[in-house]
Amino acid sequence: MxxxxxxxxxxxxxxxxxxxxxxxxxxxxxxxxxxxxxxxxxxxxxxxxxxxxxxxxxxxxxxxxxxxxxxxxxxxxxxxxxxxxxxxxxxxxxxxxxxxxxxxxxxxxxxxxxxxxxxxxxxxxxxxxxxxxxxxxxxxxxxxxxxxxxxxxxxxxxxxxxxxxxxxxxFDFSDPWKIDIIDFMNENYMYDLSMEEIAHFTGRSLASFKRDFKKISLLSPHKWLMKKRLQIAQDKIMNEKKKVSDVYLEVGFKDLSHFSRAYKENFGYSPTHYS
The missing domain is CATH 2.60.120.810 (Jelly Rolls)
Incomplete structure (x- = not known):
């Protein structure tokens, strides 16, 4: 075939x-x-x-x-x-x-x-x-x-x-217009974007992105994304009754064992706890 x-x-x-x-x-x-x-x-x-x-x-x-x-x-x-x-x-x-x-x-x-x-x-x-x-x-x-x-x-x-x-x-050669960082990350948390790409797509240099992010969150951008993905995963597992094997990919994790470990560290129990 x-x-x-x-x-x-x-x-x-x-x-x-x-x-x-x-x-x-x-x-x-x-x-x-x-x-x-x-x-x-x-x-x-x-x-x-x-x-x-x-x-x-x-x-x-x-x-x-x-x-x-x-x-x-x-x-x-x-x-x-x-x-x-x-x-x-x-x-x-x-x-x-x-x-x-x-x-x-x-x-x-x-x-x-x-x-x-x-x-x-x-x-x-x-x-x-x-x-x-x-x-x-x-x-x-x-x-x-x-x-x-x-x-x-x-x-x-x-x-x-x-x-x-x-x-x-x-022929618009100005720097990309700034858009709301949290709005962008809420809409794109599941994608495999580097911090440099997120900075670019929100209209910022990497340095200004990090500086602006500190003004809106006590977490680093990486930890914010991790927390967002895990919260969405928890909702899909507990409320939507989705399978763990499906959820970890939907929220942006590439590896099931990494997802399970991060989930347990964040919530205190494994993602299969209520299944």
């Missing part, structure tokens, strides 16, 4: 990634670290953020704004396997782009869209851009870095032509 690993292929050139999932769906939860333009050739792409799911089908395109967590589901549909291209725009690339166009007539006072998942209308500029990259799904045909860079530039101009609001998202 063919393994799931043999049914999936992801490869990239520069900051453009080609993705196949042949006859199985693939679900992942991740932080979108760079602005990303996604085009679906076949299959279906589901993006969930804040309880809202956006469905992107074959021939459709979606923009994912950076510094947001989404749940992605890539799956086959109507007998066709998932096939898509993910074009990322790093900060350094966008700064270079901005300097090249800043002498042109830039829109003044445009506001960034509130949504971080924006499904785009079907327009010829975007469709022709991604169809021109179809040959590169054949891994024996390798494009040059210069070609891929031109495709990224074309992608930026295509977005700007779709909606002037993209100026505010793409």
């Amino acid at each position: 063919e393994s799931k690993q043999n049914k999936a292929l992801v490869f990239g050139y520069s900051d453009i990634f080609f993705s196949y999932y042949i006859d199985t769906e693939h679900v992942c939860s991740q932080m979108v670290k760079d602005h990303t333009l996604v085009y679906i050739y076949s299959g279906e792409y589901l993006i969930e953020e804040g309880g809202v799911t956006t469905t992107v089908g074959a021939g459709e395109c979606v923009f994912l704004r950076k510094d947001n967590r989404v749940i992605m589901n890539k799956l086959p549909k109507d007998g066709e396997w998932f096939k898509g291209i993910f074009m990322t725009f790093k900060r350094s690339f966008l700064k270079e782009m901005f300097h090249k166009i800043e002498n042109q007539s830039l829109p003044i006072g445009t506001k960034r869209s509130q949504s971080s998942v924006i499904k785009l209308p079907k327009v010829p500029s975007i469709e022709s851009l991604f169809l021109s990259m179809t040959p590169y799904f054949d891994t024996s045909i390798e494009p040059s870095d210069d070609i891929m860079r031109l495709k990224q530039i074309e992608g930026v101009f295509s977005l700007l032509n779709v909606d002037k609001k993209f100026y505010s998202s793409l």
